[in-house]
Amino acid sequence: MRVKPLADCQLYPFVDTAYLHGRAPEFVAQQLCDGGSDLIQLRAKNATPDEVRRMAEKILPVTRRAGIPLVINDHLEIARELGAEICHLGQEDFFDAGHTHVDQLKTQNSKLKIGLSTHAPDQAHRALAAGADYIAIGPIFATGTKPTAKPVTLEYARWAKANSTVPWFAIGGVNLQTLDAVLATGARRICVVSAILNAPDIAQACREFRRHLDSTA
Numbered sequence: 001m002r003v004k005p006l007a008d009c010q011l012y013p014f015v016d017t018a019y020l021h022g023r024a025p026e027f028v029a030q031q032l033c034d035g036g037s038d039l040i041q042l043r044a045k046n047a048t049p050d051e052v053r054r055m056a057e058k059i060l061p062v063t064r065r066a067g068i069p070l071v072i073n074d075h076l077e078i079a080r081e082l083g084a085e086i087c088h089l090g091q092e093d094f095f096d097a098g099h100t101h102v103d104q105l106k107t108q109n110s111k112l113k114i115g116l117s118t119h120a121p122d123q124a125h126r127a128l129a130a131g132a133d134y135i136a137i138g139p140i141f142a143t144g145t146k147p148t149a150k151p152v153t154l155e156y157a158r159w160a161k162a163n164s165t166v167p168w169f170a171i172g173g174v175n176l177q178t179l180d181a182v183l184a185t186g187a188r189r190i191c192v193v194s195a196i197l198n199a200p201d202i203a204q205a206c207r208e209f210r211r212h213l214d215s216t217a
Helices: 025-034 049-066 076-082 121-129 153-163 179-183 202-215
Strands: 011-016 040-043 070-073 086-089 113-118 134-137 168-170 190-192
Touching: 011 025, 011 202, 025 040, 025 049, 025 202, 040 049, 049 070, 049 076, 070 076, 076 086, 113 121, 121 134, 121 153, 134 153, 153 168, 153 179, 168 190, 179 202, 190 202
Parallel strands: 011 040, 011 190, 040 070, 070 086, 086 113, 113 134, 134 168
Antiparallel strands: none
């Protein structure tokens, strides 16, 4: 099945091991697909590379059947090895590691795309100059997912709407109560973690976000 182009992706939830609540990663991925997700990130901050690889190996067939790109957080080599569509890196994982352009991470004939986290306009400018395929903007609001991160506020989302030349996703504290305020900035792509993974029905939670996004398309 053809994988959905990044430019067409709006709803971007995670399989985050901090919120699995005993569920298998591939089960959660299937629920996210069933709910209408456009791309899915595997984020496993406290897992070993071998554990991340095993989880990714089980999730990838699920996302491939649905035609949804799989994003591997942090682990570039695993993304390359398994043929995942996207790798997402933080500022420290990319720039502090000495990289200046995403082409440095792509092997010959590789279709791997690179997404970068940004927390301020200067970081976004730097990520855009580095050729990021998309950027994450956040955290917009305070979030338990990253409790020490200072919110960048809706103002940064408005800046991204006016200045980003690649797809950008608002992330951080995005839930059904804050979504309308996020969309009012002009944002049309969102990352959602705990608001979906903590819901009693993951697929239904995705559908509710999907309805909001579709109504503003």
